[in-house]
Amino acid sequence: VFIFGSLAGALYARHIWQSVLSCVACVILFGYRFAHPVMSVVLFDKGCLMAFAAMLVISVVVSRLAIRLRSQASASAQAAAQNALLYEAGQSLQTLEQDADIAAYVTREISRYLNRPAVFYPNRSGSLGKPLYVGDPAGLLAAREQAVALWTLKNNRRAGASTDTLQGARGLYLALRHRQHIFGVLGIDLGRDRLSTAENVVVLSLLGQAGLALENNENARLREQEALKAQQQGMKTSLLRSISHDLRTPLTTIGASADLLTHPGLREDQQRSLAASIRQESLWLRDTVENLLSLTRLDEGALHLNRQEVELEEAAVQALQHSGTRQTDHPVTIDIDPDCTGFLDGRLMVQLFVNLIGNAMAHTPAQTAIMVSGRKQGDQVVLEVADDGPGIPKEVREHLFEPFCRKSTTIADSCRSMGLGLSLVHSIVEAHGGSISYRDNAPGACFCIKLPCTGETDEAIDTECGRRCADDQPAADGV
CATH class of the missing domain: 3.30.450.40 (GAF domain)
Structure with missing residues (x-):
């Protein structure tokens, strides 16, 4: 009992003095209760003192070892917890x-x-x-x-x-x-x-x-900015290359026709032909410049949408009239329900139909039928501009709405143009909160556009936005 008590006190002691006190307590208990004479602190056998001293030394040594082991175990557990914390922090910070x-x-x-x-x-x-x-x-x-x-x-x-x-x-x-x-x-x-x-x-x-x-x-x-700068530089290069290539031909045609008109002795039918050529080339130049300006403003967010209730059937009719003499070579059918209306920018909607219809006319054979249809589905208007021409190859469809797509990719919007028409249509649809997609018309191409048919005017939207922005401006953020 004496040895067990001394070792137990030494093992569980947090400090050396606790081990010493427990050993002294065991000595007193042993001498008083077990040594002769019993119930007395007087010892007949003086040899017990040597045993008491040896047990005291053993208790101190065992206590020191136990304290050291507990300290090492605590340090190891603390180090493991710290390593786990740092590892988890490293993993989490990589995802932010x-x-x-x-x-x-x-x-x-x-x-x-x-x-x-x-x-x-x-x-x-x-x-x-x-x-x-x-x-x-x-x-x-x-x-x-x-x-x-x-x-x-x-x-x-x-x-x-x-x-x-x-x-x-x-x-x-x-x-x-x-x-x-x-x-x-x-x-x-x-x-x-x-x-x-x-x-x-x-x-x-x-x-x-x-x-x-x-x-x-x-x-x-910084890498994204450099990549964006490189992309912008590439677009500028493509734009300059397109302008130098595509604008040279109509300008040359206009200049040559104008020079011929100044020559005397031209017949009336020749004059009319030259005047029609000048008009056609100037219209192409006008449409190209309009597409460039509109696309730039939409991409920069500087174009203000003049939202009002627009009848899409009327917008399609105006776009067809804008197509001029080209519509005589392609029969165009407009089948848009009268209830297809929405709070949209009417001018941009006309531009949207002009580009889609003009794209189909320019890149399909003569007498190819073009169908413009529209139906209301819930809170959306679904528009489709389809033709029964050759369609678009599969390998170029993923770049269909990118600007500066050229004829070399056989894209339907790049024959003698800078490939801006479909890109502008995509930007107009996104600016109105809609979506555009392409599918095969078997045969031919079909562009499907979904636009919201309900909404608010710009004034109401601006007022609500200003009200929300002024609501809460806290001085500090709690994590």
């Missing part, structure tokens, strides 16, 4: 694409790990941006605390509580950075406490991972 989401995540994780309120100030051109916080940020949003955060942002050094710089602050402020690029400042409400070595390592590791994620996002944005 927005800078605000990364800042919110690292602020939340550090606050949860330390069980303390935290605040993050993004870097806005060298000044503190709108703060993101976790917990009660009242102590960290004071003017004095923000001054310490601003000092950290400008000097790229930690400051505040538990540091040698501005140590009177309530929070500890650390820069979230990658190399020398500072993305913001993180504040942790420490009060009079200090971070342990393990906590400091975890916090700095999380900030390092977040800084790397923000740097990767910024590099990705």
Whole structure:
């Protein structure tokens, strides 16, 4: 009983003095209850003192070993938890694409790990941006605390509580950075406490991972901008090439016809033929310039939609009249129900029909029938412009609505044009919140357009939008 009690006290002791006290208690209990004389602290056998001393030494040694093992096990468990936290943070940060989401995540994780309120100030051109916080940020949003955060942002050094710089602050402020690029400042409400070595390592590791994620996002944005610039440069090159190639022919024809008209002795029928040629080429030039301007405004969002109730049957008739003499070579049938109306831009709707009908006329053989139909389905109007011509090859349909598609791809909108007609139609439909698709007409091509047939005028939309934008402007965002 004496040996068991001494070893049990040594194994469960948290400190050496606890093991010593338990061993002394066992000695007193043994001497008083079991040693002769019983019920007395007097010992007849003085050899027991040697046994007591040996057990005391053994208890101290066992206690030291047990304490060391428990400390190592605790350190291993803590290290495993920290590694799991850092690994999970690394995986999560790789999936976040927005800078605000990364800042919110690292602020939340550090606050949860330390069980303390935290605040993050993004870097806005060298000044503190709108703060993101976790917990009660009242102590960290004071003017004095923000001054310490601003000092950290400008000097790229930690400051505040538990540091040698501005140590009177309530929070500890650390820069979230990658190399020398500072993305913001993180504040942790420490009060009079200090971070342990393990906590400091975890916090700095999380900030390092977040800084790397923000740097990767910024590099990705730069690559996207470079790719966009390259794409824009390619489009400019295509546009210049198209203008130099496609506009040269009609301008040459107009100039030659005008020169011939100045010559005396032309018959009346020759003059009429030359005048018709000039008119046809000028109309083509006008349509091309209109397509370019409209497409540019739609892509830049600068074109204001003059929404009003539009009868799509009337828009199709106007578009057919705009086609001029070309409609005599192609029989066109318009079958749009009278209830096919919507709050749309009437001018753009006419342009839409002009491009689709003109595209079918320009790229199908003479006498090819063209059908324009429209039906109302629920809160949408479904329009179809179909023909029974040769159709469009499968290999070019995925680029059907891209600008500058050329005849070399056998696309139906690129014979002596810059391939802008279908691209403009696609932009007009998207601007009105609709959709456009292509399908085979067996034989021929069919373009299906879905447009909303109900809606509000621009004034009502603008008023509601202004009302929503002015609702809530908080000074700080809680994560």
